[in-house]
Amino acid sequence: xxxxxxxxxxxxxxxxxxxxxxxxxxxxxxxxxxxxxxxxxxxxxxxxxxxxxxxxxxxxxxxxxxxxxxxxxxxxxxxxxxxxxxxxxxxxxxxxxxxxxxxxxxxxxxxxxxxxxxxxxxxxxxxxxxxxxxxxxxxxxxxxxxxxxxxxxxxxxxxxxxxxxxxxxxxxxxxxxxxxxxxxxxxxxxxxxxxxxxxxxxxxxxxxxxxxxxxxxxxxxxxxxxxxxxxxxxxxxxxxxxxxxxxxxxxxxxxxxxxxxxxxxxxxxxxxxxxxxxxxxxxxxxxxxxxxxxxxxxxxxxxxxxxxxxxxxxxxxxxx
Numbered sequence: 001x002x003x004x005x006x007x008x009x010x011x012x013x014x015x016x017x018x019x020x021x022x023x024x025x026x027x028x029x030x031x032x033x034x035x036x037x038x039x040x041x042x043x044x045x046x047x048x049x050x051x052x053x054x055x056x057x058x059x060x061x062x063x064x065x066x067x068x069x070x071x072x073x074x075x076x077x078x079x080x081x082x083x084x085x086x087x088x089x090x091x092x093x094x095x096x097x098x099x100x101x102x103x104x105x106x107x108x109x110x111x112x113x114x115x116x117x118x119x120x121x122x123x124x125x126x127x128x129x130x131x132x133x134x135x136x137x138x139x140x141x142x143x144x145x146x147x148x149x150x151x152x153x154x155x156x157x158x159x160x161x162x163x164x165x166x167x168x169x170x171x172x173x174x175x176x177x178x179x180x181x182x183x184x185x186x187x188x189x190x191x192x193x194x195x196x197x198x199x200x201x202x203x204x205x206x207x208x209x210x211x212x213x214x215x216x217x218x219x220x221x222x223x224x225x226x227x228x229x230x231x232x233x234x235x236x237x238x239x240x241x242x243x244x245x246x247x248x249x250x251x252x253x254x255x256x257x258x259x260x261x262x263x264x265x266x267x268x269x270x271x272x273x274x275x276x277x278x279x280x281x282x283x284x285x286x287x288x289x290x291x292x293x294x295x296x297x298x299x300x301x302x303x304x305x306x307x308x309x310x311x312x313x314x315x316x317x318x319x320x
Contacts, residue, residue, distance in 0.1 A: 004270045004273075008270070012240065013044055014300070015300070016049040017029035017302070018054065024301075027061070041307055044307070048070065050074060052091060055072070055074065056099070058099070069105065070108070071111075072107065074092050074112050075113045076114045086131050096109035113147045116148050116149060116150050129148060133177065147211075148178070148179060149180035151192075158179070166209050179204050180211065180212050181212075183214070183216050188231040190228075191228070201242060201253075205250075211243075211295060212299070213236075213298040217234060219235055220313060221268075222262070223235070223263070235265075237265065238261075240291075242260050244291070245259060248286035248287070249280055251280065
């Protein structure tokens, strides 16, 4: 496998089997995740994603995870209005810490995901980011990271969130928070357009902020969503390949839109020299740096579909 492809896919897929469209029960999702962790493609696997309210259901399954600790990304309860956010954050952190105490050395809940209320302003969002940081602060060990979800289609919200998160991280002198983008869902309106995704990538890149993605990224390249008539799914190779080029080559939105819109995987080329698309390129080291410093992971309710599609398509491996 070319080093650039390995760098792009390394730990890329957070497993969200509990969520639609898979909507597995917890026993099934945990069993699958354990199997994936011990399989040959475990290097592509990220954290297990679970709502805070369901962490207790993981208790009987922790013992089945041999080797490194089970790492969990915890979702706070969704809220509709700003005053309700803070208790939801505190409850999520309390559930995560109790889960860690029950499984000391065997499980770690070190990532949190919070959906910001629609229409939240910069001050309220800053208060949310600060409150989340206060809640997740540890006395010792590696600090946690909180990803705050904002709507990709709302360019002003993305720009606001990127600036607030960047200022927050700068004050702390470390990556304490990031931004989360939802790029799919159950209706056509849940799928942001190519220009909206490109603009969002530019905003977080220019702010030097980490992001993660979720929803609708089961497949490596763009294609119609099978269960949502009229919607086009974004490809995870498109999104994270574009992000890598954005990070390495400072591409603008217009250039990123062309990468994001590419439907032919054989034009997204990974070889011994790096990753390339239509004259733009990044070395394997630059792709790895983008993953470490910018484009982190995406949540998928399936770990099989992304791998099956990669094998079937060859992921554009070839000559420049």
